[in-house]
Amino acid sequence: MLFSIGVETPENSDSAWGIIVPALSAYDYGCVSAADTHEEIAAMAREAILLIVEEMLLSGNYSVEQIEDGGVVRYAQDEEYADYDRWFVIEVDLSAFSGKPQRINISLPDTLLGRIDRRVSDQPGVYRDRSHFLATAARRELLEQ
Structure with a gap:
């Protein structure tokens, strides 16, 4: 599945890159993470997505099929995500959560x-x-x- 990822650029070299996955935040799960380096952003985003999806499924309230991503353009224009100055899309394989x-x-x-x-x-x-x-x-x- 494709997920839109928002990235907040750190203010200085002592701060981390902020990461948010708005598609999963829409289900009352705050899917956020951080990366110490620019190169770690995608890996940290993928890890956060997998952890939150697993938690959503364990709750019994959600299924993989319910997850929808609104798209980078929509999220980038949303005031709620104004702090995130960079956006990209990442593909995360959720098939492990769908059964054998x-x-x-x-x-x-x-x-x-x-x-x-x-x-x-x-x-x-x-x-x-x-x-x-x-x-x-x-x-x-x-x-x-």
Whole structure:
């Protein structure tokens, strides 16, 4: 899943880089972290995301499928995040929280399969492969019930 990350530049060399993940803060979890160096920001953000997602799931109140990221543009314009002067997107694999993968045998019309494959290849930052596309579509459909 893609997450928008806000970064607060330190005021001096004795301060850390501040990190926030607004998508997870929206679920009453303050997903914040800090990094001593610029190079550590992505690793610290990923670690914070995994820890908060695990805590959310353990609470029994949330599922991975419920998590939504509003996007860098939206968060960067939000006054609540005005202290965060840099933004980037990071992909974090949450599949470990979704259960064990299982192979299945399904049949789809070749034209539909072709459309799926084109969408996957046209959006490599969104879908890893055909299976990821189908799992994402199934999750969306199941959330709408």
